[in-house]
Amino acid sequence: RPWHAFIVDDVLYVHVSEFGGSERNFRDAIMALMELAEDVLGCLSVVVALPRAIDTQAGSVLDTDAAATLVRAFMYSGFELVSPMLYCPSPAYILVGYDAM
Numbered sequence: 001r002p003w004h005a006f007i008v009d010d011v012l013y014v015h016v017s018e019f020g021g022s023e024r025n026f027r028d029a030i031m032a033l034m035e036l037a038e039d040v041l042g043c044l045s046v047v048v049a050l051p052r053a054i055d056t057q058a059g060s061v062l063d064t065d066a067a068a069t070l071v072r073a074f075m076y077s078g079f080e081l082v083s084p085m086l087y088c089p090s091p092a093y094i095l096v097g098y099d100a101m
């Protein structure tokens with residue numbers, strides 16, 4: 001699935017619904033995202049909305065373990081949890097952020 005994004009006030013907001021690739025592909029995608037945000041778009045920060053649960057292949061079961069793994073992967077890549085008080089996201093999402101500067 002594609003990742004959807006928009007920019008407001010030098011912050012790139014990204015919605016990640018899932019990531020089905022390998023660990024290497026994930027690192028490449030995160031590096032490309034950070035380079036795009038900083039070098040191409042001139043953004044100062046990146047905020048990523050991650051689902052608390054991911055649809056399984058069957059589409060009827062939600063996998064919270066896969067979602068937790070995705071959150072940990074972003075945090076391992078230098079992202080930090082963002083307080084929900086800052087953006088008031090839907091309770092279905094967890095926000096992680098990265099400051100470019």
